[in-house]
Amino acid sequence: MIFLEKRRTVLSAAIMLKDKLSADEMARGDVFLRIPGGSGNTPVHSTGYFLLVNLPEEPCTVTAGGAFYQEKNYTVDPTILDPKCPLLDLFLEPNADYPSP
Numbered sequence: 001m002i003f004l005e006k007r008r009t010v011l012s013a014a015i016m017l018k019d020k021l022s023a024d025e026m027a028r029g030d031v032f033l034r035i036p037g038g039s040g041n042t043p044v045h046s047t048g049y050f051l052l053v054n055l056p057e058e059p060c061t062v063t064a065g066g067a068f069y070q071e072k073n074y075t076v077d078p079t080i081l082d083p084k085c086p087l088l089d090l091f092l093e094p095n096a097d098y099p100s101p
Contacts, residue, residue: 012055012078013086016048017064020091027092028099031066049087052076064090068098 017027026048033042033050043051052062055078065071069092081088 009053011051011053011086013052013076013081013088014045014049015052015062015064015076015088015090017050017066018089018091019069020093021098023091027066027069029067031069031092032064034063036061036063052078062090064092066092068094070095 015033017031017033019025019027035042035052043053045051055076057079059075059077059079061073062076063071063073072093074090076088078086
C-alpha cells in the first residue's frame with residue numbers, strides 16, 4: 001500500500017508562560033494558552049512549553065491566563081523568531097486570587 005499524502009508539521013513557536021512578579025519562574029497553578037480558531041487545547045511539552053505548530057507566517061493573537069492570572073491577549077509574530085529555536089516567554093499578571101507570600 002502506497003500513501004500519496006504526506007503531512008509536515010513545523011514548530012512555529014514554543015511559549016513559556018512566566019510569572020510577572022518572579023520573572024524566572026513558570027506561572028503557578030492552572031494556566032492556559034488559546035489560539036482563536038484553534039481546535040481544543042494547545043499541546044504542552046513536559047518542560048512546560050506550549051507548542052504552536054503550523055502557524056501562518058503573519059502575526060497572530062493568543063490568549064493566556066490562569067487561575068491566579070489575568071486573562072490577556074498577546075501578539076505572536078513567528079517571523080521574528082529563530083526557526084531553529086522558536087522560544088518565547090510571555091509574562092502573566094497576577095489577579096486577586098494570587099497567593100502572596
